[in-house]
Amino acid sequence: MNQQQPASYRITFEPGNRTVTAAGGETLLEAARRLGLHVNASCGGDGTCGRCRVIIEQGAVNGGASEKISPADFQQGHRLACGAEITGDTVVRIPVESGLGKGGLTTGGRGEVAGRNRARMHVYDIEELREHGLFLPPVEKFFLELPRPGHADNMADAGRIINSLSSQYDEHRMVITLPVLKKIPAALRADDFRATVTVARPVHSGKNFVMDIQPGNWTRRNFALAFDLGTTSIYGILVDLESGKVLARDGAYNGQLSYGEDVISRIIYAEKPQGLERMQELAVNTINQVLDKLLAKAHPPEEAARGAVRREEISSITIAANTTMTHLLLGLDPSHIRRAPYVPASTFLPPVRAADLGLKLDQHAVALCYPAVSSYVGGDIVAGVMGSGMYRTDKLTLYLDIGTNAEIVIGSREWLVCAACSAGPAFEGGGITHGMRAAQGAIEDVAIDPQTLEPLLTTVGNRPPVGICGSGLLNLVAALFTCGVLDSRGRFQRELATDRLREGRSGWEYVLVRQQEAGVEHDIVLNEVDIQNFMRAKAAIFAGVKTLVEEVGLAIGDLEQVILAGAFGSYLDLDAAMTVGLLPEIAPEKFLYVGNGSLMGAWMSAMSNHIRRDVVAVVRKLTSFELSEVTAFQEQYTASQFLPHTDLELFPGVKKRLNEQAATSIPAP
Template sequence: MINIRFQPMDINIQAETGENLLDIARRSEVYIDAPCNGSLTCGKCKVKVIEGKVDSSSSHHIKDIELKAGYVLACNTKVVEDIIIEVPSGQSSDMLGMKIEDLSGPRDQEIFRRARSQVLDNDMRFSSYVKKDYLEIELPTLDDNISDWDRIRRYLRNQLGYTQVFCRLPMLRKIPTLIRESDFKITITHIPRGHGRTTIVNIEMGDTTNRLYGVALDIGTTSVAACLVDLYEGKLLAKASSGNAQMKYGADVIHRIIYATKNDGLENLNHAIVHETINPLLKKMYQEAGVDKDEIAAFVVAGNTTMSHLLLGIYPNNLRLEPYIPTFSKAPFIKASELELEANPETFLYILPSIASYVGGDIAAGVLASGIWNSEENILFIDLGTNGEIVFGNKDFLITCACSAGPAFEGGEISCGMRASGGAIERVEIDNNTYIPKFSIIYNEKPKGICGSGIIDLIAEMLKTGLIDRRGKINRDLNTDRIRFDEYNIGEYVLAFKEEWGLGEDITITEIDIDNFIKAKGAVYSGGSTLIHSLEMDFNMIDKVYIAGGIGNSLSIEKSIEIGLFPDIEIEKFVYIGNSSLMGCYLTLMSEDARRKMEEFSNQMTYIELSAYPGYMDEFISACFLPHTDIQRFPTVEKILHDYKTNKVT
């Protein structure tokens, strides 16, 4: 056995000779960003060997100067002797300080109001399926000596009309002590099931009928957001969000599915989402609102199909293998205790149904919250995150697809890319003549990298100023120190010089980065185009475009059109609707009518598998250009490019 020390955490762990360094870090709960999950494609898991030797092969992700300084890729390194490893500070802070949409932003109150009105304006009631009733039960005597449980059942039959009352063992264990300490005055939390049946999920001392709470939870591939809700009034009592701890096993669902096939992989992924992500968020909200976990009576969760499988610890590998079949679309109600969630053990967990292998309950929730299901207008709904899902339709039809955009919109597969956390460059402008950039940084910190919205801005600005051509290739004829080429003749643009900002290395974007991002944006555009053309319609027939997902918070619609991510239609048609998944969970939590409506339209949605759809690949290839191979699809962009070129000549 050899000793591994991780700095600056000062964590020591024993390992076998020849063991992979990334695996050791994961076992030690040391977070090292590895979006590609060790497939050597991202180069993000750089660490520095401070002392000792390792067995690490060369990689184009490690520059010569970095190699001499002791940097290696953790995923590409085996340990052979005692070593000390320095983990760069940006590795852990990237996840902990993420900028996440959790219904707490300044625009969320209007989004919240609009989503509630979608329910109320359609004659759907706000009423929880969970009920509370206060019971004053007759004390037992020698003449009335039936069991405690039968005494409760008798009261519910005679006073409330429930002829069949059920409970599980944990409730029976609470009864003898609790009812005597409360002088047989108790409050039950129960779930009526129609036809005189109900199931008790909690018993409390005294009258607590004024306290009834539920949790809405959105499990994203990159981030998780939750809110604690007063089920009587619908108020949000607390909100919490964080990065999804599963990120250490890969940035996207495919890498996590592959990891789940390894020894203990599925168990590790399940532990990461439940114990390292969800439970800490729940505890934080309970403490903030002064609520006990046993008071949680309802729990609604939405996530993409893979996240739903991993939450339940269900083997997901068939999702990535043709014909892409999930184990379930609509999960049965799950007890919180079965998942070891920090909630009342008897609380039922409702997971919103998935629509297809790569269109999950988060999209069903988004369609519910946005009101597309009841719209007279043609609406294009785009959820822009780690995955790209699109819905098109109105009250008469809904058609959907998933785009293989990869993690580029979250900064993955981009050399200096990062998630939207402190230090991420999120907006960029470039001077048309000097090529000097101006940018804004999340939380006004020292720049660490660039997130999705910043990458969109940067590529749009580079295109307009002539730094790159429409293929994404860097102009080699410009006289500026911000353009340079490496030993492989790959060009890059320097966004921030390390000397100027006191950084360890320059923040740049390379031709490879730009190519990866062009493919990601091309997947989204071609997905939307294919959906619409499948109905013999075109983009001009769209009345509104709803943008959901974390990247939308800082997204420039104009620049997204300029690079060909979105169609070139009127700016006024684009509407940002925030975390529509979490909002849809809230509506489902608060309204049984809304839940039934969501299940109804989810069953009726048409899913298109793009990989098998005729003509999609041609559409995708055409979209892998800036903004598109057919510039006439983007007349506004054509004019902008002409004006910039004219201004430069002048």
């Protein structure tokens, strides 16, 4: 081993042939992070999750062994990147399951799978906003034709603008910011005192602000951004505030992913020296990346002559995110979020200059973050409540956003209660032996032949399968249970006559894909440990919903509407979800799907000052329950760790089907 540390070495990562100079003693994970390469590290680099496996192709490293790596694989050069210290020039391969996957984020929607029973899509559009009197952009442009100054009228340039806004447009209480004052004299004289001013109307303020001025008439060029800043992925849309149209949408994995998959590992990193700055920088960089992609795409159709949207024509960005992500984006200390009693620095956030955050927007562009309710009921869920229209409905509604944390809101325009429960990462492909995100090659749907017990798969992008994503997992477990391969405790019926069932290194498992058919160099399996993880996740959600409904003195049967939000929700098969007991058994027509609720809320806020105003009251109205402190929740959680539930009366449809199938299709032991 090289003893002359810290010398510096050349580390090359494959695929992609990306090279970085690293000091001896640095870990491969650190080197990859500096390059901006993503290596899965759910645990944030502590060596506990085993997800950051890499393969040393040339050279050698020190350390990086793990019980998650078999002796055979270790022989082949497999190491954990977080433990592997650099000791010389090295070529390292990041296997597909440790990286982000080739295709990047699927933003457009994956293929529909026939025969699946999904929630109806419901999306507010601009017409609906107008119809409900909600369309009132927080930033508007006004074209002014000002009287030229002269002998009898030598009012100041700024006063001339303010008077004209008042007389021509009935816009009052204007303050002109200093950067605009600097531009005014030249701007007014560039086109004979005809100019366009950009006016922002902050809610709950006695003042409106003139934020920009341009010579000539540019009123039809007024654009805004709305972003969902997720722990895993960041999605953005670019909207035309004149027409209300969405001109472009795109997304990217959150650059912070390399520092851990959940908010806790991000907070821990942020507590290190310069850690908060680094977290902020990564979030901002990812938003800037998405912004670049949006700008490359966005051409307002009716304004073709004037070309694509220019960066400086964007006057606002509205961002919805969970409380931790919001803190990291703004550079607020998140450390008390992860320690009892879980106190965020702030739940309400002031508007700030986007450029001050490092966002590549013009000086005049304002950034606004959605307010949160508490450390674990964040601005993303508030945005969902606004964006789904739940805050305005008369129907008793359950809003459910399933991610690493499941967020549950129950109520209507009158009252709202909410709770968050930790579902774990199972539905996002985490905590499962061969789990993965819904990237290219992810198994997203599974059917099982009830006779042969052979699987029928659908993968994202129709690529050779490399792992199982959330919807695939749900459908697989439901199918295995329905076919009788799994019992209600989530254990395999070991005596079944199929070579798909076998005893593996982690106990009994179902072989979903054999290595020769896979896009990876091993079988893809689901074992009983995975199934226990899945059951805990679905149990937490069901118990959360049931507990919260009952805490307010109601029953599940009282729900008049269920709104599903989030990527998982869009691919969620209602039958499968009820079969395993993830969702309560409710008539499918009562289910709505709103897509990315957080992004929808950000969009609405970008379009509507009414929403911006109302959100303050909604946040104050939202009563947050800490489920871990409700005794009933623990009982519900335990009772829910069965397929579908210990109390089959809660799932009469499933009970009926099981009874029918027991009589017909399950092979006798």
